[in-house]
Amino acid sequence: MEKIIHRDIVVIGGGIIGAAIAYYCSKAGLDITVIEKGELASGTSSRCDGNILAIDKNPGFDSQMSLKSQQLIHELTNELEIPFEYRNPGSILVCETDEEMEAANKWVQQQIEAGLDFRTLDREDLKNETKYFADDLLGGLECKTDATVNPYMLTFSLFYSAQKLGAKIHTKTEVTHLQKENNGQFKIETTNGVFTANKVINAAGIWAPFIGEMVNVKIPITPRKGHIIVASRQNPVGLRKIQEFGYLLSKFGGERQVDETTKKYGVALVFEPTASQNFLIGSSRQFNGYDTKVDWDVVRCMARRAVRFFPKIADMTVIRTYTGLRPWTEDHFPIVSHVDEVPNFYVAAGHEGDGISLAAITGKVIQEMLTDEETSIPIEPLRYDRFKERVIQ
Known part of the structure; x- marks a missing residue:
């Protein structure tokens, strides 16, 4: 009989967003497992620049979200063991x-x-x-306040500290099937075994729509x-x-x-x-x-x-x-949200060119949602269901 590994929370995606979620959640004492189909930081997180910018964000919520992420990145320079070439020249x-x-x-x-x-x-x-x-x-x-980092090194540094705090990471493990079972748990079939989980976070970036489709959730990325x-x-x-x-x-x-x-x-x-x-x-x-x-x-x-x-x-x-x-995404905001139709399924994707910029605040907000804390920023503009509310003319 096939061995099934049970985990509390599974994050799908081993890029910068998955890394930030793993770090903040494991730091808060949550049982976190990351599943990545390739190597860590092998997708968009390794094919970008490394900016933590507010200069190119619309004034208001957009720039405030970036400013909060900049503050968190600054704190990470003291928290994380592996340096990630952080500079803060504006x-x-x-x-x-x-x-x-x-x-x-x-x-x-x-x-x-x-x-x-x-x-x-x-x-x-x-x-x-x-x-x-x-x-x-x-x-x-x-x-x-604008800063810059090495995106590779920041991703690895977050994962390194997350593992030391108890996070489990599985690379070369592609999700082939995901479904919600009658008992409320998720069954995750992969190229490297079968997992079950109480909660799933879709942090798969450009591949997030494919993961969403597996549980009939249309993700407009x-x-x-x-x-x-x-x-x-x-x-x-x-x-x-x-x-x-x-x-x-x-x-x-x-x-x-x-x-x-x-x-x-x-x-x-x-x-x-x-x-x-x-x-x-x-x-x-x-x-x-x-x-x-x-x-x-x-x-x-x-x-x-x-x-x-x-x-x-x-x-x-x-x-x-x-x-x-x-x-x-069409409104240039990421989706950092639960999905009403599939309880305990979350999306943390759609950051366009701001994944490095907004990774820290995304990881922190997901952790706060999972632990029922007040979130560091308002999450209304990041809701998954905002796209459904638009009427297409």
């Missing part, structure tokens, strides 16, 4: 046009009113930031492809994260004054220096299903966009390029 957005400067001034005002540490930057500020900027940039804005270029930092181009103001428009679907190719691929400048003295160049946004092949037309477009803001980096060496798939 970040900036730069503007090309008078219209963008006007919008940036409004953005800063709204963020200050929401209690965040923002300020506007003029031409002189940009010159002081780096001599590599193009001369015609008008200014921008700064968020002083779509993979959104993004490219990253890794370049060799022969000179100190910049010491912290730099994005163009147009990144906000590309992220939220606004109109931009750019050429058709840039618009088509959703390309906007993102520059991020790493602890290893290289730098990352992004970004692009495409709906291409689950395709992760590098598209060289997109890479060329990204390189052109980067050189527009940093003309002197044109001759710097590209080390490699890669793609990742962001778990996108």
